[in-house]
Amino acid sequence: DAKTTQPPSMDCAEGRAANLPCNHSTISGNEYVYWYRQIHSQGPQYIIHGLKNNETNEMASLIITEDRKSSTLILPHATLRDTAVYYCIVRVASNFGNEKLTFGTGTRLTIIP
Amino acid sequence: GAVVSQHPSRVICKSGTSVKIECRSLDFQATTMFWYRQFPKQSLMLMATSNEGSKATYEQGVEKDKFLINHASLTLSTLTVTSAHPEDSSFYICSARATGNYGYTFGSGTRLTVV
Numbered sequence: 001d002a003k004t005t006q007p008p009s010m011d012c013a014e015g016r017a018a019n020l021p022c023n024h025s026t027i028s029g030n031e032y033v034y035w036y037r038q039i040h041s042q043g044p045q046y047i048i049h050g051l052k053n054n055e056t057n058e059m060a061s062l063i064i065t066e067d068r069k070s071s072t073l074i075l076p077h078a079t080l081r082d083t084a085v086y087y088c089i090v091r092v093a094s095n096f097g098n099e100k101l102t103f104g105t106g107t108r109l110t111i112i113p
Numbered sequence: 114g115a116v117v118s119q120h121p122s123r124v125i126c127k128s129g130t131s132v133k134i135e136c137r138s139l140d141f142q143a144t145t146m147f148w149y150r151q152f153p154k155q156s157l158m159l160m161a162t163s164n165e166g167s168k169a170t171y172e173q174g175v176e177k178d179k180f181l182i183n184h185a186s187l188t189l190s191t192l193t194v195t196s197a198h199p200e201d202s203s204f205y206i207c208s209a210r211a212t213g214n215y216g217y218t219f220g221s222g223t224r225l226t227v228v
Contacts, residue, residue, distance in 0.1 A: 034216070036217075038157075041204070041222070041224070042221055042222060043117075043119070043206045043208070043219030043220050043221050043222045044157070044206070044208075044219045046216035046217060046218065049216065100147055100159055100162055101147070101159075101208070101217055102159065103149075103156045103157040103158075103159075104156060105156050106156060
C-alpha cells in the first residue's frame with residue numbers, strides 16, 4: 001500500500017472549515033483514498049473515500065489533486081464533536097472485503113471553542 | 114446499516130487468565146474480519162485477519178498461540194487473549210466490510226486491563 005504523510009496536529013476554530021492535508025505521492029492507479037477518524041476511546045469511523053474525482057457527503061468533502069499525489073479532507077463547519085484523530089489511508093478496493101487497512105499516525109484535530 | 118458490535122467494552126482480568134472478545138456484524142455477513150490493537154497515544158496496529166471457516170492470518174510479530182482467533186460463522190469472530198500479562202493491556206478493535214460497501218465498519222473497541 002502507498003504510504004501517506006499527514007501533519008501530526010492541527011487546530012481549527014469552531015464554525016470554521018477544517019482542511020486536513022494528506023500526501024500520498026506513491027499512490028498507484030487502482031488505489032483509493034480513504035479517510036477515517038477516531039474519537040477518543042472509540043473505534044474508527046468511516047468518513048469518505050475517492051479515487052480521482054472530488055467527493056462530498058453529509059460529513060465532509062474530499063479534494064484530490066489531478067496528479068492524485070495529495071488530497072484534502074474538508075469539514076465545512078467544524079464543531080467541538082469533530083475533535084478527533086483523522087487518518088488518511090490509500091488502499092485498493094474490491095467487492096470482497098478482504099483488503100486490510102494500514103493506519104498511519106494520523107492528524108490530531110482539535111476544534112477550539 | 115453495516116453495524117459491528119464488539120463485546121465487552123471493558124474488561125479487567127488477572128494475570129495468567131484468558132479473556133475472550135466478541136465481534137459481531139449485526140446487519141451484514143462478513144467472511145473477513147480484522148483485529149487491531151492500539152496502545153495509548155499510538156495508532157492502530159493490525160494483528161490478524163480473521164477468515165470465516167479457515168485459519169486466521171497473523172501479522173508479523175503477533176503470536177498466534179497467544180491471540181486465538183475463531184471465525185465460526187459469517188457474523189461472529191472472537192479473539193481470545195490467552196495467559197494474559199500486564200503488557201497485553203491495550204485497546205482491541207475489530208472491523209469488517211459489507212460486500213459491495215467501500216467503507217470498513219469498526220467495533221467500539223474493548224479496553225483490556227491485566228492486573
